[in-house]
Amino acid sequence: MRIVVLAGGVGGARFVRGLREAVQRWHPDSSIDVIVNTGDDWWLAGLRITPDLDSMLYTLSGQNDEVRGWGRVGESERVSAELQAYGVTPDWFTLGDLDLGTHIARSAWLRAGLTPSDVVARLQERWDLGGVRLHPSTDQEIDTHVWVASDTGAEEDLHFQEWWTRYRAQVPALRFEQRGVSSASPSPGALAALAAADVVLVAPSNPVVSIGTILGIPGMREAVLAAGSLSATGRAPIVGVSPIIAGAAVRGMADACLTTIGVETDAGAVARHYGPRAGVGSSAGGLLDAWLVDEVDEPLVAGLRADGFAAAAVPLWMRDLDTAAALAEAALATASAASAG
């Protein structure tokens, strides 16, 4: 079974780690390709920072700081203190020393002419990811900016990282702008993985600035909907996992992002935002064959089914590797059912 996942950073990485565990336990002949959001990426002090790809890299290689939830374990921040003393980075964004090694390597390789896909492949050479292959969603740079109302009432834009890290998404966002997205295209690895996919999973990542950014790359939504064209079945089911439980984001600040695009912070509302996938041969419709909500949201299931989703309620909290593996297994089982149905 060839599994492709669309994912953002920390939550997506935990989901993929659980999926890897499920595959190793129960589907040892399967493969996992992850299409990772690059919309949070930015240039800082001449270094290319790719938070979601790095969260994935560190989590899958066992280098993630499990207590803090992000970054490298055993991290220090000596260089960052220097950069702030020189005034070359802001005081609200700290880079770990070990993490900086990755950023410096990445930036050097990009400047040497490697594509972001090449760089991700080269970074993976150092680490054992247990067979998981990571792909940036695109090789073009997309800068997410957030428009907010300034003190004077005029609109001004912040880089996403400033809005997210400095203001903790507490400044109401009027809208998101994906600079560079119109001339972006899916990365070669993402397209190849989708074409060969037997199943596509949408991780419980931010539906707006992670999954939404991936799907907003011209050609990506079409490629996801066409996933499996080169597989045995010809059509890979697409199963999403809700990042919302009982009306609240599992982690991160997805609620602020959903509010901005006019979507309620509700597992059902997010499913309807993605939309139910149309039948074979229909050009209209949304993305998802199936949608998993948490057990506490079980009352939403009947309505979602009525709206065309193969919905199910399962435990969504990834408390440890076992619960994450069980969730991933539930997603695969749902995909299998959706495929048969």
Place this chain on the structure above:
Amino acid sequence: MRIVVLAGGVGGARFVRGLREAVQRWHPDSSIDVIVNTGDDWWLAGLRITPDLDSMLYTLSGQNDEVRGWGRVGESERVSAELQAYGVTPDWFTLGDLDLGTHIARSAWLRAGLTPSDVVARLQERWDLGGVRLHPSTDQEIDTHVWVASDTGAEEDLHFQEWWTRYRAQVPALRFEQRGVSSASPSPGALAALAAADVVLVAPSNPVVSIGTILGIPGMREAVLAAGSLSATGRAPIVGVSPIIAGAAVRGMADACLTTIGVETDAGAVARHYGPRAGVGSSAGGLLDAWLVDEVDEPLVAGLRADGFAAAAVPLWMRDLDTAAALAEAALATASAASAG
């Protein structure tokens, strides 16, 4: 008194620190401008490394590691281990974490369009250098390469840093090549400081790859010889301090460099390599009005005087701040005598 110093890295920095002490004790109205060698600079992993300027910056700001002799005190090397693990830097060149903060800041500013002179000025804003102003010798990039005989007998070139740091200058150098030097010019700060100078001191730095590289910048030798054109005296004496004591380099591997250019490792031979300065109005001749050798080299003084140098023997070993200040004061006194004579 306006003092200008031509200097390389570690030895030059110790000399300038002594000079600053002498100025603070005995010439409080004087200024010090240092024209620092940039021929050791290189790009590594997308970062611009400027060893001599940094040695000067750290030594004059009290951040130098006095035990090791170079780099920042309290240094660690966590990032460098990462860079080597990714294979983006060689295992024979380690960058300190604190030092990397400087390199990242410098590189970011260079990419933002600042000149090397701008960058040096901005780096100095953070540190108290006690009034000393640092100038890169040039704003153009000069890459020093070292030609050596390969195992097969063919000639091949190494970057200076590889020859110096990896091979400790133990591979015989056939010749040095200063790439980019023909299109380089002295930095604006260097030219302005020289024009206003009352005295020019040549630090006891490597005569070949430090002082030689500075003087090899088109227009620099002329600017040094014309130093003081805008000063009260109209002609600044040029006083050099020998980096060779009793036929051996005080520090570093100057002997290997001197051998390559056919100069004996001898305080007198180095003076003659620089050459005695011609009288006012003469277009021929060398660089130096005066030359200081160590007391153990006193037997060389008579011959040097016969060859046109205002030579003197004084204690050259900079064992501490007092001895370094005394050496600098001797250089200033020699300049004063040369000026009067």
